[in-house]
Amino acid sequence: MLLALVTISLDGYMAGPDITKDVPMGVNGSRLHEWILDPTPADREFIADTFAAVGAVVLGRRTFDVGLDQWKDTPYPAPSFVVTHRAHEPLQMSSASFTFVPDLDEAVTQARAAAGDKDVILMGADLTQQALTSGLIDEFRLQLAPITLGSGTRLFTGTERHTFEPLGAQQTPRVTHLRYRTTATATPSPPDQRNRVPR
Amino acid sequence: MLLALVTISLDGYMAGPDITKDVPMGVNGSRLHEWILDPTPADREFIADTFAAVGAVVLGRRTFDVGLDQWKDTPYPAPSFVVTHRAHEPLQMSSASFTFVPDLDEAVTQARAAAGDKDVILMGADLTQQALTSGLIDEFRLQLAPITLGSGTRLFTGTERHTFEPLGAQQTPRVTHLRYRTTATATPSPPDQRNRVPR
Numbered sequence: 001m002l003l004a005l006v007t008i009s010l011d012g013y014m015a016g017p018d019i020t021k022d023v024p025m026g027v028n029g030s031r032l033h034e035w036i037l038d039p040t041p042a043d044r045e046f047i048a049d050t051f052a053a054v055g056a057v058v059l060g061r062r063t064f065d066v067g068l069d070q071w072k073d074t075p076y077p078a079p080s081f082v083v084t085h086r087a088h089e090p091l092q093m094s095s096a097s098f099t100f101v102p103d104l105d106e107a108v109t110q111a112r113a114a115a116g117d118k119d120v121i122l123m124g125a126d127l128t129q130q131a132l133t134s135g136l137i138d139e140f141r142l143q144l145a146p147i148t149l150g151s152g153t154r155l156f157t158g159t160e161r162h163t164f165e166p167l168g169a170q171q172t173p174r175v176t177h178l179r180y181r182t183t184a185t186a187t188p189s190p191p192d193q194r195n196r197v198p199r
Numbered sequence: 200m201l202l203a204l205v206t207i208s209l210d211g212y213m214a215g216p217d218i219t220k221d222v223p224m225g226v227n228g229s230r231l232h233e234w235i236l237d238p239t240p241a242d243r244e245f246i247a248d249t250f251a252a253v254g255a256v257v258l259g260r261r262t263f264d265v266g267l268d269q270w271k272d273t274p275y276p277a278p279s280f281v282v283t284h285r286a287h288e289p290l291q292m293s294s295a296s297f298t299f300v301p302d303l304d305e306a307v308t309q310a311r312a313a314a315g316d317k318d319v320i321l322m323g324a325d326l327t328q329q330a331l332t333s334g335l336i337d338e339f340r341l342q343l344a345p346i347t348l349g350s351g352t353r354l355f356t357g358t359e360r361h362t363f364e365p366l367g368a369q370q371t372p373r374v375t376h377l378r379y380r381t382t383a384t385a386t387p388s389p390p391d392q393r394n395r396v397p398r
Contacts, residue, residue, distance in 0.1 A: 010341075010363070010379075011355035012211040028360060142209075144343075146365045146379055150358040156210035159349040161227060164209070166345045169370035176368050176377065180209075180345055 002058075002108060002120045002136055004128045005050065006155055007032045007143040007175065013152035014125055024066040026152050032145050035174035042172045050141070054078045055118025056111035061086070063124040064098065074098060076121060079114040081107040083127060108136055125153045133158050137182050140164065144176040201257075201307060201319045201335055203327045204249065205354055206231045206342040206374065212351035213324055223265040225351050231344050234373035241371045249340070253277045254317025255310035260285070262323040263297065273297060275320060278313040280306040282326060307335055324352045332357050336381050339363065343375040 008014050009032060016026030025032065035043050054076040059067075061084035067075060074080040077095035082088075088100035101107040104127060111120040122128055122137065131137050142155075164180035171177075207213050208231060215225030224231065234242050253275040258266075260283035266274060273279040276294035281287075287299040300306040303326060310319045321327055321336065330336050341354075363379035370376075 011353075011357075031360075031362075144377070146363040148355055148357065148359070148361045150360050154210075156347055158210075158347065160347070161230075161349050162347045164345040166370050166372060166375060169368045169375050171365050171368035171377075173365060176365060178343075178370075178375065 001138040002112070002122060002131070003139050003141055004122045004131070004137050005141045006123075006128065007035070007145055008155050009145050009147050009149045009152075011148040011150065012154045012156060013149040014155040016149055016152040019062075019066055019153070021066050021069050024070055028149055029152060031147055031149070032143075035143060035145065035172065038174065040172045040174055042170065043174055046170075046177055051076060053119045054121050055115025056081065056120045058083065058104070058107045058111045058120060058122050058127065060084075060124030060127040062126075075123060078118075078121075079111070081111045081114075083107045104130055104134070104136070125155055125157070128155060129158050132156075132162065132182070133160060135182070139167070139182065140178075140180040142178040142180070144178055146175070200337045201311070201321060201330070202338050202340055203321045203330070203336050204340045205322075205327065206234070206344055207354050208344050208346050208348045208351075210347040210349065211353045211355060212348040213354040215348055215351040218261075218265055218352070220265050220268050223269055227348055228351060230346055230348070231342075234342060234344065234371065237373065239371045239373055241369065242373055245369075245376055250275065252318045253320050254314025255280065255319045257282065257303070257306045257310045257319060257321050257326065259283075259323030259326040261325075274322060277317075277320075278310070280310045280313075282306045303329055303333070303335070324354055324356070327354060328357050331355075331361065331381070332359060334381070338366070338381065339377070339379040341377040341379070343377055345374070 006014050016029030019026040056078050057076050057080040059082055064082045073093045074096045079096045080098045082098055082100045083104050084100050091098040122131055163183055165183055167179035167181055169178050205213050215228030218225040255277050256275050256279040258281055263281045272292045273295045278295045279297050281297055281299045282303050283299050290297040321330055362382055364382055366378035366380055368377050
């Protein structure tokens with residue numbers, strides 16, 4: 001199952017502005033992850049269950065570039081597939097290896113094969129939006145943080161309409177865990193840039 | 200208690216694009232309110248409880264202008280205060296009356312007095328953002344619809360950072376009911392228009 005697993009603010013940001021290697025979540029973006037840094041028992045259980053089920057990861061090149069110094073390993077202890085046009089030899093880390101793949105479809109295919117019956121986790125805003133538009137995502141697991149960030153990178157930037165099937169909601173004092181199954185009801189909107197978020 | 204009570208999509212829209220009197224929720228925006236039009240028992244209970252607690256309403260002039268033909272009454276059966284620079288005589292409807300007030304603070308003061316120990320409901324995206332920025336809102340009751348709209352009017356458009364206190368989450372097959380208490384921790388961001396949503 002291909003999962004988009006991401007924490008977003010109430011105003012829809014999954015990272016703050018001005019992302020760099022030193023500030024990979026962007027300015028103030030680490031506030032999104034307070035539920036991970038200071039988890040309640042329910043959050044801790046969610047994290048443990050999620051990690052145990054991860055069989056592979058698909059991530060964008062930019063996520064790889066800004067995240068590697070912090071992870072000093074693969075982001076999860078599982079084979080990780082980086083979508084990038086720049087060819088690169090596989091990179092063996094302590095838990096698993098990074099493999100560099102030229103397009104999203106191919107990365108997802110390789111990741112699904114590597115994961116077996118475990119989950120594939122998708123990382124990165126652009127890649128998540130692309131995968132949603134392409135109908136590749138099976139489930140969203142959103143952690144809705146009880147904050148607004150006011151600026152940064154939004155998770156949902158597409159102009160098409162989707163309908164999801166709610167699978168559960170659990171609120172802890174830190175975050176609200178939301179699960180949605182994607183359904184085959186995406187309806188392309190006519191091109192309309194008026195309300196488009198600048199990127 | 201001043202409540203912002205509003206349904207938003209997963210991509211943060213509280214109405215679709217191209218709002219007119221004939222299409223007051225904007226194009227496709229009525230999809231946000233499917234939980235009201237076709238409620239589950241839990242949704243029906245939420246609606247009944249909310250209506251029973253409404254003591255007054257504060258709404259924007261634009262919300263009034265586009266909504267009146269549909270409501271043919273006040274939006275809730277309670278005194279309703281329209282924030283507008285255009286002076287207007289009070290308008291008596293079947294349930295209650297509209298009073299036209301020149302600024303938000305004054306409208307909230309009058310609405311609180313009219314509501315007594317009942318709730319004041321705030322309606323309209325611009326007004327809600329203004330009230331949030333000004334620290335007037337006591338509680339958000341967000342109905343998170345399991346859809347993306349792709350374009351329209353966003354609820355949260357401010358550039359400042361806020362932290363809320365989660366008060367509860369209940370997911371029905373139609374919508375997720377989220378409650379947050381606002382806290383006095385708003386942190387103004389420096390002016391930064393780069394990620395600002397066009398309005």
